[in-house]
Structure formats: C-alpha cells, structure tokens
Amino acid sequence: MEGSRTVTMGRTSVPDSTIQRLPLYLRCLLEFEQLRMPVVSSVQLAESCGTNAAQVRKDLSYLGELGTRGIGYDVDGLIEHISGVLGVTEQRRAALVGFGRLGGALLGYTGFPERGFEIVAAYDVDPAKIGSVAGGVTIAPLDDLERDMAEHPIDIVIISTPAAAAQAIADRVVKAGVKAILNLAPVRLVVPEDVAVRQVCLSTDLQVLSFYLARKAL
Amino acid sequence: MEGSRTVTMGRTSVPDSTIQRLPLYLRCLLEFEQLRMPVVSSVQLAESCGTNAAQVRKDLSYLGELGTRGIGYDVDGLIEHISGVLGVTEQRRAALVGFGRLGGALLGYTGFPERGFEIVAAYDVDPAKIGSVAGGVTIAPLDDLERDMAEHPIDIVIISTPAAAAQAIADRVVKAGVKAILNLAPVRLVVPEDVAVRQVCLSTDLQVLSFYLARKAL
DNA sequence: TGCTGTGAAGGAATTCACAGCC
DNA sequence: GGCTGTGAATTCCTTCACAGCA
Incomplete structure (x- = not known):
C-alpha cells in the first residue's frame, strides 16, 4: 500500500x-x-x-x-x-491487539457487525487484563496470537497498543500472514508492500482543525 | 471546510x-x-x-x-x-460531547497535551454519567454547554455521541460559536462553510482495508 | 423528458530535474 | 559536494458537457 x-x-x-x-x-x-x-x-x-x-x-x-x-x-x-x-458481503474477521481504554471502547462498539466486521479475538500483554471479557471476546495473552491465527485466520488486525509497541506487533501479525492493519497508535508502521495499512490518528486530525482555526484568526 | x-x-x-x-x-x-x-x-x-x-x-x-x-x-x-x-504553540481548548466508551477513552488518553490539546470539558445527557470524573474533568449535563462556552470559549468540539444525536449537537455548538468539530459519529454533518469538520470513521477505514483484501484475493 | 455513462477539458498534486546557495 | 527551493513535466482527480438510452 x-x-x-x-x-x-x-x-x-x-x-x-x-x-x-x-x-x-x-x-x-x-x-x-x-x-x-x-x-x-x-x-x-x-x-x-x-x-x-x-x-x-x-x-x-x-x-x-x-x-x-x-x-x-x-x-x-x-x-x-x-x-x-x-468485500463486506460476508462478515470480515478482525482481531484487536491492545486492550486499553481505546481497545475496550472498540470491543464494546456494536456498530461493526452491521458494517461487515466482527472482532473475534483480542490480545494484551498485561496479565491483569488477560481473561477479562468484553464485547463477547475473552482477552488472550499476546503469545497466543500466532497459534490462534494459524487455527482461525484473521482478515484485519486493529492495533491499539501504545506507540512504542505498535511496530513489533505489526511485524508479528505480518509474519502470521495478515494482509490488512488498522493502526490506531501514533506511529508510521513499516510493512511489506503487499500489506495494507490505514492509520487513524486523532491528534493529527485535531492539528489539521487547529490549522484552519489559525488561518481563520489571521 | x-x-x-x-x-x-x-x-x-x-x-x-x-x-x-x-x-x-x-x-x-x-x-x-x-x-x-x-x-x-x-x-x-x-x-x-x-x-x-x-x-x-x-x-x-x-x-x-x-x-x-x-x-x-x-x-x-x-x-x-x-x-x-x-496553531498548536499554545494549548488548544477542546470539549467532548458524549461520554460513552469512546468518549471515556479519549478523556483518559494522555497524549493530547503534548500535541497541543487539552480536553477541558465533557458533556453527556445521561444523568447517571453526569458528575463522574474522568481525565481530570467532571461530566456536565449537556444543557450547560452554551453557558460554559459563553464563559470559557472552546476551540474544538469532539462529538462522540451516537449517530442520531450528532447533527443536533453540531447545530448547537455551531450556534455557540465553535468553528472546528471532530466528528466520531458515523454521519456526515451539515455545517456552515466557515466551520471546519473532520470526520473519523473506523468502519470506513475497515471497509477500505476490506476492499484491498478483496482485490488481493481475486 | 430525465438521468446515466463517459470522452474531453480543466485543475491539483506529485515528481522531476536543475539552478542556486552553503 | 551536498542539499534546498522551484519552475516544468507528469500524473492523477474532478468537473463539464453531451451522447445515449429508458
């Protein structure tokens, strides 16, 4: 991409x-x-x-x-x-990595299924979070990721980890065969060119808005 | 815009x-x-x-x-x-409308200040949520919005309400003088042309990713 | 008549390639 | 020599305007 x-x-x-x-x-x-x-x-x-x-x-x-x-x-x-x-006529399988506040919000969001997506797995490194249930899925340890994906392929991975962890996660899921990533961490991911990445960064959008305010005020 | x-x-x-x-x-x-x-x-x-x-x-x-x-x-x-x-040399003042899961995640996000933004107020209609504190702000009733904004002007409003409520909120904040809106609800907002809107929609991004997957598989 | 589909025109954004300066 | 700044060329996107069909 x-x-x-x-x-x-x-x-x-x-x-x-x-x-x-x-x-x-x-x-x-x-x-x-x-x-x-x-x-x-x-x-x-x-x-x-x-x-x-x-x-x-x-x-x-x-x-x-x-x-x-x-x-x-x-x-x-x-x-x-x-x-x-x-490609959303049948449900796409998504996995979430990073069960922080934002990840939790996404798991709780009920609008995905009607738009063709289902979050079928979620991972985190924090032992305190592992095992908790949200949005119908149980948070699994990050180490299970490769094995799970080998058993039940995932279409899209949503990364909602801290910025520092995002690239390592991307490398892992790419190696596991994932071809599409939605990245919510504020870093540019480096991936092979046959992997599609979309970057969502609210701070970026806020800064663009700020620019328009600044121009208006001049 | x-x-x-x-x-x-x-x-x-x-x-x-x-x-x-x-x-x-x-x-x-x-x-x-x-x-x-x-x-x-x-x-x-x-x-x-x-x-x-x-x-x-x-x-x-x-x-x-x-x-x-x-x-x-x-x-x-x-x-x-x-x-x-x-225009982010000094801190921009943002207000959040809609304290759901996503709104809560944003209030908890600590990355905004270093990027030039501070969420200084948050509103919701649900009496059960009003009064709770998150990210250093107290959730206020939506009815306070106009009065608060008259007293302490807001640069940017972040809308994280359900889709059905978003346009009404937009109308209100525009009337209150706000010139920049970040909309997280999945609807196209209609606003005067001197108001800047940025639309963030994860479903949209997921569907674009899905398209690339579909093409790849052909 | 009404509205789509599309070649052609026009406008923007990206890339090239090199002049200009350190 | 190295790297910026920028007109020119190219590529891409949008808009126009009308032919073609229900």
Missing part, C-alpha cells in the same frame, strides 16, 4: 480516491433503504453525502453500468454491488 | 494535501529531536514519514524558506515553525 494510486479491477482500474468514497456511498444508501426509497439519482446521493452528482456517477461507473438512464440507481442493487466490491 | 482545496497563507497558498501532512512531519521531527539530531535533510525526513524527499521539500517550501542549502533543516526551528503554522 502506501504508494499505490489505483487498483486493477476486472478489466479496468479504480482510483484510490474513489475507493475511499465507496464506504460513504454505502452508508448513505443504507439510509435511503431505511426510508424505503427504491431508487436514487446521482443528485440525491451526492447531496446526502456531500459531493456532486458528476463525482458520484464517475465513481459508480468504475464499478460497472449500475444505473438505468432516465431512472437512476436501484438502491438495493447498488448496496449489494458496493458491498461486494468492498 | 469540506469543499476547500487550498488555504491562503500570507502571500501564497498552501494545498490541502500539504496541510494534512504537516502533523506527520511534526511527529517525525519530535522523534529526531529526542534523538538529539540538530539537523535533518529532506531525505531523512521523507524516509521517517514514508514519503519522498521532493514531497517534503515542496511541502515545507510552502511555509517559507525554512532550510539551508547544503545543510538541511534545523530540527528545533522547524518544529517551532510547523507548530506555529498549525
């Missing part, structure tokens, strides 16, 4: 920026579905997710000819299709 | 993409500082934050002529300068 710009997809290729918007489209479509709307236009979809209609049409056209001219997009069909492209 | 691409900055303008990398540079520079390195080159900085040297030089050049040809960038000076541009 890190450097890749587009991803081959069937005969054509989907830009990275489009991929990042697909989850957003999906979320909006699910709202339209709950409103019992059978069809949406690119204008409606754009409005509900804060883009413009041309963007929506271009993005969706990368996935195929999903709409009907003169009518719009079938909501259920589009949900189905985008879910398929994102 | 939402739509803005570049931001005027003195006589010139800084691309949005550059701004998003500044916090990353800052983090790496702080590591160099701890290693007692007085000077870094664009190559070193690029390496430590996973970009390339040309990118680093371009980005930094938007902020002024901060380096010395033949030598590199003065670490302390650059930290100072970027902190200034990001």
